[in-house]
Amino acid sequence: xxxxxxxxxxxxxxxxxxxxxxxxxxxxxxxxxxxxxxxxxxxxxxxxxxxxxxxxxxxxxxxxxxxxxxxxxxxxxxxxxxxxxxxxxxxxxxxxxxxxxxxxxxxxxxxxxxxxxxx
Numbered sequence: 001x002x003x004x005x006x007x008x009x010x011x012x013x014x015x016x017x018x019x020x021x022x023x024x025x026x027x028x029x030x031x032x033x034x035x036x037x038x039x040x041x042x043x044x045x046x047x048x049x050x051x052x053x054x055x056x057x058x059x060x061x062x063x064x065x066x067x068x069x070x071x072x073x074x075x076x077x078x079x080x081x082x083x084x085x086x087x088x089x090x091x092x093x094x095x096x097x098x099x100x101x102x103x104x105x106x107x108x109x110x111x112x113x114x115x116x117x118x119x
């Protein structure tokens with residue numbers, strides 16, 4: 001029943017930008033903190049950014065602070081990640097899910113969207 005559909009990834013050069021979107025259904029979106037996670041080849045999935053249910057508070061891993069901005073639209077049950085000044089080390093499959101940082105996500109994961117940053 002839970003649906004998490006990520007989109008917006010692509011192949012870009014260092015310094016360029018991407019905006020990721022996450023369309024959700026099957027749960028009361030507005031009652032959950034939401035996060036973006038990513039998984040690079042050969043590495044474990046890591047939490048990247050979190051936004052509270054009222055969109056007032058956000059948290060980011062140190063490596064993306066000042067470059068990434070997480071946002072949400074509760075009327076659309078949608079989550080976004082604006083990624084600026086992209087670096088090769090940002091290359092990964094990006095996923096959305098509930099929780100993040102100190103809160104465990106749902107055990108269901110979507111397909112993710114591939115972000116590749118390369119010359």
